[in-house]
Amino acid sequence: MKYKFEEPIHGTIEKTKYQCSIEWRNGKFIADEPASIGGEDTGPDPFSLLLSSLASCKLITLRMYIDKKGWDVDKMALNVNLYQEKSGDLISTTIDCDLLFLCPVTDEQKLKLLEIAKECPVSKILQGDLKVRVFAFREEEVKTVKYANDKITVLWKPDFCQHSTRCWSQLPQVFKPTMKKWIDPNGAPPGRIQEQVAKCPSGALIFLSNIEKKSTEISLDN
Numbered sequence: 001m002k003y004k005f006e007e008p009i010h011g012t013i014e015k016t017k018y019q020c021s022i023e024w025r026n027g028k029f030i031a032d033e034p035a036s037i038g039g040e041d042t043g044p045d046p047f048s049l050l051l052s053s054l055a056s057c058k059l060i061t062l063r064m065y066i067d068k069k070g071w072d073v074d075k076m077a078l079n080v081n082l083y084q085e086k087s088g089d090l091i092s093t094t095i096d097c098d099l100l101f102l103c104p105v106t107d108e109q110k111l112k113l114l115e116i117a118k119e120c121p122v123s124k125i126l127q128g129d130l131k132v133r134v135f136a137f138r139e140e141e142v143k144t145v146k147y148a149n150d151k152i153t154v155l156w157k158p159d160f161c162q163h164s165t166r167c168w169s170q171l172p173q174v175f176k177p178t179m180k181k182w183i184d185p186n187g188a189p190p191g192r193i194q195e196q197v198a199k200c201p202s203g204a205l206i207f208l209s210n211i212e213k214k215s216t217e218i219s220l221d222n
Contacts, residue, residue, distance in 0.1 A: 001165055005025070009022065009023070010023040010024075011023070016040070017033075017038050017039055017040070018039045019040065020032070029043060030042050030043035031043045031044060031045065032045065033045050047082070051082065051095070053122055054080055054095065054097070054120075054126070057122035058097065058099075058120045060120075061116060061117065061120040061121070062113055062117055063076075065113070071109060073101070073109070074102070074103045075102040076102060077099075077102055078097055078099055078100065079097070079100065080095065080097050081095070081096055095126070099114060099117055135162055135202050136201075137201060137202060137203045138202060139203055142160065143157065143158060143159060145158065147185050149185045149186055149210075150210060151210055152185050152207065152208065152209060152210055153185070153210055154183050154193065154197060154205060155205070156204060156205055158204070160202045160203050161202060162202040164200070164201050164202065166200065166201070167196055167197075167200060167205060170196060171187075171188060171192065171193070171196040173187040174187035174188050174193055175196075190209070
C-alpha cells in the first residue's frame with residue numbers, strides 16, 4: 001500500500017463555527033459552512049469541495065486529452081451539482097455534470113470528450129470500491145508486547161490496533177502479520193523502523209531506542 005500523497009491533507013478546527021483550516025502541499029485555504037446552518041461562509045463547504053474536486057479533475061483530464069490530440073479547443077466549462085433522495089434508511093446521491101463547449105467543436109469531438117470526461121480519476125474513485133476509514137491515536141496503558149534487539153525496542157499494544165495495514169504493507173520485512181512473532185526488529189535499519197512506527201495512526205506501535213536508554217542509565221549512574 002502506498003498513499004497518493006507524501007504528506008497527508010491536514011485539517012484543523014478551533015472554536016469559530018464552522019471554519020476549518022485545510023493545508024495541502026503548497027498552501028492553505030479555509031472551508032466553512034453557509035450562514036443558514038450556523039457558519040460564516042468564509043470558504044467553500046464540504047459538498048462544494050467535493051464537487052470542485054470532480055469538476056477540476058474532469059476538466060484537467062479533458063485538457064490533457066485535447067493537448068495530446070493537438071485539437072484546437074480553447075475553452076470548456078463544467079457545471080456540477082448534486083441531489084439526494086431518501087428511501088427508508090438509505091440515501092442515494094446523484095451528481096450531474098453538464099459539459100459546456102465555449103468554442104467551436106465538432107460533433108465527433110464532443111462525443112469523444114464526453115466519453116473521456118466520464119473516465120476521469122475522481123469519477124472512478126467515487127463510483128468504485130470506496131472505503132473511508134477514521135483512526136484516533138490513543139496513549140493510555142494497556143497490555144503491551146515487546147519486540148527488541150540490542151539497539152531498539154518496538155512495543156505493540158494489541159488492544160489499540162485498528163488494522164490500518166500501514167506497517168506491514170509499507171515495511172513487510174519487519175512487520176509480518178502471518179507469523180506468531182510478527183515484528184522483526186532486525187528486518188530493517190532502526191531509522192527506517194522508527195519512521196514506519198511513527199505512521200501508526202492508533203498508538204498501537206511505539207519505537208524506543210535502547211542506545212538512548214542505556215546512555216541515560218549511564219549518566220544517572222555517574
